Amino acid sequence: MVHTLDQKKIEEELNQKRINQVEPFISNDDIESVVSYLKSGGWVTEHNVSRNFEEQIASYVNRKYGIVVPNGTIAIYLSLLALGVGPGKKVAVPNLTMIATINAILWTGAKPLLVDVDKDLCMSYEKLIDQKNLHTVIFVPLNGRGGDGKKIETWCKKNNINLLEDSAHALGSNYSHKACGALGDISVLSFTPHKIITTGQGGMILLDNNKYKNLINDLKLFNRRKDKSDWHKGYGLNFKFTDLQSSLGLSQFNKINKFVKHKKQIEQEYLKLINNGNIKVLKFKEIEVPWFFDIVVSTKKRKEQLIDYLNSKNIETRNCYPALSKQKYLKNVSKTNLDYSEKMFGKLLWLPSSNNLSKKDVKIISEYISNFKDNE
Ligand SMILES: Cc1ncc(COP(=O)(O)O)c(C=O)c1O
CATH class of the missing domain: 3.90.1150.10 (Aspartate Aminotransferase, domain 1)
Known part of the structure; x- marks a missing residue:
């Protein structure tokens, strides 16, 4: 006993x-951050505080850009669209992950392929590399473990396969060669109340590619023309965040x-x-x-x-x-x-x-x- x-x-x-x-x-600093934002006269919706939040997180994981969105599920969905995922495309996903990872694939109309995990509970490299005709792989550092993320990144690059990192669990964690949030072409984070930092709900897309960034912003911001008029370049929706949440995100991130x-x-x-x-x-x-x-x-x-x-x-x-x-x-x-x-x-x-x-x-x-x- x-x-x-x-x-x-x-x-x-x-x-x-x-x-x-x-x-x-x-804690108190979170409360103060939100109250002080509300007192600032800001318009509550997404604006400069969100830009600051994006920049700080992107710089922490060593990515060029961050794009805040309402949640991690939308972050995966928009990232997949930017990578060209859609009907007829095959996307590998680990068999152990939260449901959002696969549902975002289904949302695009693409075909998921379930891949087994290894002892780290992350996608098995050995089982992945036997697969043919993959358009995109989603790697999930489940629970903050990096597993074979590095090897999978190298393999995807060599075989010209897109790699999306669903890093919802892993802000602050690292692979041997880089931070979680920086693996592959695009990474996503989630900020629900049980994540490392929270904004209540929330997600972020992290990436280095300017073309993908523009595509995602078009989809996120009604595909509005640059002059901010009500003329639109094409189809787009509204996946904006709020500065109210970003003010909480920044004080959380300070900790x-x-x-x-x-x-x-x-x-x-x-x-x-x-x-x-x-x-x-x-x-x-x-x-x-x-x-x-x-x-x-x-x-x-x-x-x-x-x-x-x-x-x-x-x-x-x-x-x-x-x-x-x-x-x-x-x-x-x-x-x-x-x-x-x-x-x-x-x-x-x-x-x-x-x-x-x-x-x-x-x-x-x-x-x-x-x-x-x-x-x-
Ligand atoms: C691995 C993983 N991916 C994606 C998500 C979806 O994030 P959200 O709940 O912010 O939509 C979660 C949520 O917990 C998750 O655990």
Whole structure:
């Protein structure tokens, strides 16, 4: 038995407090930033504060341009359109990712191809390179892990295949050769409340190519003529952001180093404190930032028991995304052999991961997990 805290005290505290799997971290400087923007007389919609937000993030990941949009799903969609993805085009997508990645492909009318993941839970390089007639690959640094992103980037370049990086989870993380957010032709970020930084909802497209940038801005801004009249060069929609959200994004981004440090410290605590033969805490590399802390439980049944047990202690967890191949509406999508992703997703569980977690929270969670015995 691992028992370093007084059990009764723990129970008392948890009766008052639920530990959420995720929550946004909002501090006074965020509030001040938004209030000060509102007092500035700005028109609230997208303008100069958004330009500043785009420039700061682009420079952080070493991209030339950033384009803010209402969310990460739209960011993927517009990026795919800029790359020429549409009906008849084949787009590789990892079998373990959030649903938005594949739905954005379907939105363009293109044909997804599900590719298995490797031990880092990212797209398998070995399985990808056997595929033919690919127009575009979407690589997802899932949970902040870089996997074989670098090798896949080199392979795509050599074979003249577009590479889109869905870096929704990975702001602050790195590959061995560059930052997440800078891989391939275009990258996207998401700023929902559980992401490294949040604007409530929000997304950003990061890129270096001026032609793609202009195409995306045309689609995003009604394809308005340069003179800002109501004459239009062609078809376009409205995917503008707001300066109100960007003012929050900027103050959140000011804390990025603190968030990254905190995430890494929490990972070390979980690794040190969780001690249960049926549970493995997955490690990250030094250059990576854990977004969610993932554990692998020996069987799906044990995992479900653990979820219920932690829930009864007021601790919320989250199942890893189901493999896309298991979603009924995607059953006719083409696929590689998907053995690893289909075997793994049922055993993967995400522990509380927010930037609000204290060391003490982690100690409590880890103790429960270490002492957990299943009913078998
Ligand atoms: C990997 C991945 N891609 C895309 C998205 C979509 O982003 P959004 O929710 O901002 O539309 C998410 C959202 O969590 C995600 O996890």
